[in-house]
Amino acid sequence: MAEKKILVVDDEAHIRQAVMAALEGGGYQVDSAENGRQAVDKCRSFRPDLAILDVRMPVMDGHMASIEIHYDPALKDVKFMFLSANTDDDSRNFAFGHGAEAYLTKPFRVEELLEKVRKLLEPGQEKAEKPEGAPRREPSPAPQAAVDEKAKAQYLEGLKNKFKK
DSSP: OOOOEEEEEOSOHHHHHHHHHHHHHTTOEEEEESSHHHHHHHHHHHOOSEEEEOSSOSSSOHHHHHHHHHHOGGGTTOEEEEEESOOSHHHHHHHHHTTOSEEEESSOOHHHHHHHHHHHHSTTSOOOOOOTTOOOOOOOSSOHHHHHHHHHHHHHHHHHHHHHO
């Protein structure tokens, strides 16, 4: 069986490098990106089995990158999870609502990260912790641009309401 490929996306180099080292030690082929825009581009070229995304990053955040990955029919087989310092329910719900398979908060234990990755990628493992009732991951029949704009508007409205409080 070929090595599973994982894309690690975080704007903080020390976290990116630590996650990559742990995954390489676990036998995975790993590549990285520093922001969401690079993540989408790398998904198209590297074709990972799994992308691990931070939420807060420059250029394009992890939520917007996840929307592009999730709704791109060419990337329908790329699973993704979040590794983020965001602990709020809004961030977690947004992630699962747009196809995330798992969500791990920083600081994290390497063993916990590797366990979540194994659950997502290795046959015979129980599935990840996607909440009951979370949407199934299926490509949208709508054109990508229309879906992206709707999801972007929803996300931005949520942020705006969050900061009004």
